[in-house]
Amino acid sequence: MAVAVAMVAILSCGAVVVASEAVGRSQPQALHLALGNSADAYVVSWLTLDETRTSTVKYGTAPGALDKIATGSARIYDHVGGGFNHFVTLDALPANAKIYYLVGDAEGGFSDVFFFETRRAEAGKAPMTFAIYGDLGLDKGEPSIAAINSHGAQGEYDFVLHLGDISYANDAIISHNSTHDYEEIWRDWFAALAPTMTRTPYMVMPGNHESWSRSPLSGIQTFNFTVYKYKFQMPGAAAGSDTSMFYSFDYGLVHFIALSTETDYDGHPIDFYVKQYKQVNWLRADLAKAAANRANVPWIIVMGHRPVYCTGSPYSKDSVPTENSATLQAWLEPLFKEYRVDAYVSGHAHRYERQFPTYRNQPTSRSYTAPGGTVYLVSGGAGNVEGHSSGGADAVWTAYKNITDFGYSTMTVVNATHLEWQWRVSATDELADAITIVSDHDW
Ligand SMILES: [Fe+2]
The missing domain is CATH 3.60.21.10 (Metallo-dependent phosphatases)
Known part of the structure; x- marks a missing residue:
């Protein structure tokens, strides 16, 4: 589906240019990860300007096998352009794992596939x-x-x-x-x-x-x-x-x-x-x-x-x-x-x-x-x-x-x-x- 986030070009001089690529109103943007409420939980968040039927994350340990689905909800505040702020928690993730994921909704559109690494099992021992x-x-x-x-x-x-x-x-x-x-x-x-x-x-x-x-x-x-x-x-x-x-x-x-x-x-x-x-x-x-x-x-x-x-x-x-x-x-x-x-x-x-x-x-x-x-x-x-x-x-x-x-x-x-x-x-x-x-x- 369509690109999830506005394209970012990092120039050699160090400047960052945020391309003005239009993001569809029901397509995900503003993706961000956060640590969750336990050591094996991560919160995936994004924004859509229009409401979508679901807040869905498809994920897995290989980019071609996003075989797990987690859903959450969206919240809104009363401000023009504030949009729908989606939050989905991925629980019980394995340590030392590369998690591939995309976010969105079947009708509204999904993001590209991204990945992150979970906490190392030896966390606390290695720097x-x-x-x-x-x-x-x-x-x-x-x-x-x-x-x-x-x-x-x-x-x-x-x-x-x-x-x-x-x-x-x-x-x-x-x-x-x-x-x-x-x-x-x-x-x-x-x-x-x-x-x-x-x-x-x-x-x-x-x-x-x-x-x-x-x-x-x-x-x-x-x-x-x-x-x-x-x-x-x-x-x-x-x-x-x-x-x-x-x-x-x-x-x-x-x-x-x-x-x-x-x-x-x-x-x-x-x-x-x-x-x-x-x-x-x-x-x-x-x-x-x-x-x-x-x-x-x-x-x-x-x-x-x-x-x-x-x-x-x-x-x-x-x-x-x-x-x-x-x-x-x-x-x-x-x-x-x-x-x-x-x-x-x-x-x-x-x-x-x-x-x-x-x-x-x-x-x-x-x-x-x-x-x-x-x-x-x-x-x-x-x-x-x-x-x-x-x-x-x-x-x-x-x-x-x-x-x-x-x-x-x-x-x-x-x-x-x-x-x-x-x-x-x-x-x-x-x-x-x-x-x-x-x-x-x-x-
Ligand atoms: Fe300040």
Whole structure:
């Protein structure tokens, strides 16, 4: 049947061009994978502009033998062009398997055949690599999208973690390079990352740009993270959070916790959010559970959109967190110490900052070997229409900073005590910063 996703050409100069190939209104587009609610489950998602009779995935372990069928459902929100967001869970997949799949509906049309690799059976023993970054849109995001696709399409990442501010669709009215509206930017953004997202689980968490559209025509319809909640399905159910706004999961030797720094804690910055008062209690319980399981899953990494330690206004002054960073510090830092969280990774500030392991505004060490505290990393400069933010003077906990290049980060978990963190300049894909955290997690 017809092609599922808009064609993406990756040019040698690193630019990504999203072809304006028309996708039929009932044909699948915006395909993306995510990790499911158990280690052997994956969620396959896509969009159709018109309703289809079914939401179907045909899959199997050979491209010519898609002999299994899974079905799911579609959900809609009240916004022109929002379409039908289909979600199908593939359960009980074998480890170490290449799963070929297509998505769609017999009448509406099916996609091309794609494939992804399931978790390795030895996960936790062999090194695993994850890409991690925040604040990635289309305009000015092209170099990062090209670099990420060059690895993601080759299966080099176990999965991707996007730390909020996804697509910058809500900046449509200030975008200089796009004449597209809110929903078109979302669709083009998915199409641009299709080489990665059809092969590699793409995990997300909410940023301020997901809170609503700035367009006066769509503010109400997109209000309160509606589009984020309808376009993505994260494994909150398995983590006891029951939402894609905040969740956790184990993968190999790491317990990952994704927070909403936008909502659901005292002093949260998105004032109009309908508070549920669930996240604070959930986080403490989840950390306690993860700490009790440390013999099996030694690393605990927490992620959220907004930073705790980051230089310059409005994040800090004279090395002391200010405004929302101070609010986050008051909430998170005692928990990070109590449960010995290895690292907190954020975006939001459009730059790269690596801090020394830090506690109460002071480095606990100037080495990442036996850090004695949580390592704070800001990787918010993947690229978007808003460009870079400059930061301020170095703080006492500043180790390295880049405020001029768009870039993205990766983590490689080598074993129970060694974790490699790298940051690359997207335009050249050259390694610009790297550390190895060496920890017995017992400080
Ligand atoms: Fe942000």
